[in-house]
Amino acid sequence: MNPRIEVVAVDSLMVRLFDLIDETNMPWILAASQRLRAAFGARLVELVPSYTTLMVQFDLAPGAARALIDQALEGLRPDTGNAGRRHELPVWYDASVGPELPLLAARSGLGEAGVIRLHSEREYPVFALGFAPGFAFMGLVDERLATPRLATPRKRVAAGSVGIAERQTAAYPAVSPGGWNLIGRTPVRLFDRGREGYSLLQPGDRVRFVAVDRAEFVRLGGDDSPLEAQA
Incomplete structure (x- = not known):
C-alpha cells in the first residue's frame, strides 16, 4: 500500500489509502486514524475517515502537516485489535x-x-x-x-x-x-x-x-x- 496525500484546502489534506471500496479496508483505515490522532495531538482540528480515505484538518503549516502524516503512516499495519463496536x-x-x-x-x-x-x-x-x-x-x-x-x-x-x-x-x-x-x-x-x-x-x-x-x-x-x- 502506498498512501497518497491530496490537497483539500489550505488547512486540510486527504490521505488516500485505497482506490476501491472493500470491507477489508476498514482495519487499515482505523489503524491510520489512530496514528494520525496521536501524531497531530492538539493540532488536529478534525479527522474524517471514509471508504478509502481520511480527511485531516489541522492547525499548523501544510508542510509540517505533510511531514507528520508521512511519519505517522510509515510502516502502517492493519489494526486487528480494534474492530469497533x-x-x-x-x-x-x-x-x-x-x-x-x-x-x-x-x-x-x-x-x-x-x-x-x-x-x-x-x-x-x-x-x-x-x-x-x-x-x-x-x-x-x-x-x-x-x-x-x-x-x-x-x-x-x-x-x-x-x-x-x-x-x-x-x-x-x-x-x-x-x-x-x-x-x-x-x-x-x-x-x-x-x-x-x-x-x-x-x-x-x-x-x-x-x-x-x-x-x-x-x-x-x-x-x-x-x-x-x-x-
Missing part, C-alpha cells in the same frame, strides 16, 4: 414500511423471505458517516440484492427506514428526503444529541440486522405507520 439492529421487514421489498424480491427471484434472509445474515462494517447526522453507510450487501437508487428520490423517508443502494445498506436516522430502496424499518434511535458522539454507529463498527415481527417492532418503540401515511 458490534451492534444488532432489529428490523421489521414489511412492504408497508419498506415499499421496495417486493420489487427486490421479484428482481432477485429470491422472494421476500430470501431478501430478508440475505440482508440479515451478514455483518456489515460501517464505512463512513454522511448525508445526514448519524447516517451510516454500510456494506457490502450480497450482489443479488444490489439495486440502483430510485430515479426520483422521495421527499420524505421515515426515521429508521432501512434501505439498499447499489451494494450499500443504511438506516435513516431521522425524517429526510432519500432515494434508497426501502425494505424495512428499525425502532433504534440512531442519532441522539444527548449521546456521546451523537451517532450510535461510527466508522469501523459492525452491524447485524435482526428480523423481528411487527409486534416486537412496536414493543421496542417503533412507529408502524405505513410510509404513504407519513408522506
